[in-house]
Amino acid sequence: MSIPVSLGDLPEQVRRFGTDAFLLTVGSDLAPRATAVRLRWEGLLLLAGAGRHAAANVEVNDLVALLWPTEADTGHALVVDGWAEVRVGDGTENQVAIQPSSAILHLTARTWSQ
Numbered sequence: 640m641s642i643p644v645s646l647g648d649l650p651e652q653v654r655r656f657g658t659d660a661f662l663l664t665v666g667s668d669l670a671p672r673a674t675a676v677r678l679r680w681e682g683l684l685l686l687a688g689a690g691r692h693a694a695a696n697v698e699v700n701d702l703v704a705l706l707w708p709t710e711a712d713t714g715h716a717l718v719v720d721g722w723a724e725v726r727v728g729d730g731t732e733n734q735v736a737i738q739p740s741s742a743i744l745h746l747t748a749r750t751w752s753q
Contacts, residue, residue: 640745640746641743641744641745641746642715642743642744642745643741643742643743644717644742644743644744645742646739646741646742649719649739649742650680652717652742652744653678653680653685653707653717656707656717657707658677658678658679659675659676659677659678659707660675660676660678660687660705660706660707660717661673661674661675661676661705661706661707661708662674662675662676662687662689662693662703662704662705662735662737663703663704663705663706664693664696664697664700664703664723665696665699665700665702666692666695666696666699666700667699667700672692672693672696673706674689674690674692674693676688676689676693676705676735678705681736683738683739684736684737684738685705685719685721685736685737685739686726686734686735686736686737687734687735687737688732688733688734688735689725689732689733689734689735690732693735694725694733694735697723697724697725697735698725701722701723701724702720702721702722702723703720703721703722703723703735703737704718704719704720704721705717705718705719705721705737705739706718706719709747714746714747715744715745715746715747716744716745716747717742717743717744717745718742718743718744718745719737719739719741719742720739720740720741720742721737721738721739721740721741722737722738722740723735723736723737723738724736
């Protein structure tokens, strides 16, 4: 069971779930990759540090998803779909800027069986 989250309500949900999430990308080999990231807002964009593989995947395929694992009190995970672009960092790490396009609270399978 999924509950849609409006983009206007997304900042509140991100505050609720916290800044640590998983960035899901797909590269030229079509293999999915999950990378743990720490997020912050910049206007309407979510920014995350991006390692070499995540940045390379985003360069090939700009469609990404963010996943926050299940919240204990509700049994829902937060899933955000969007588009991303790589921003070259001035240090050792690039950043990925993510423009959310949709978001849901998704009831996990563990919760279904209860």
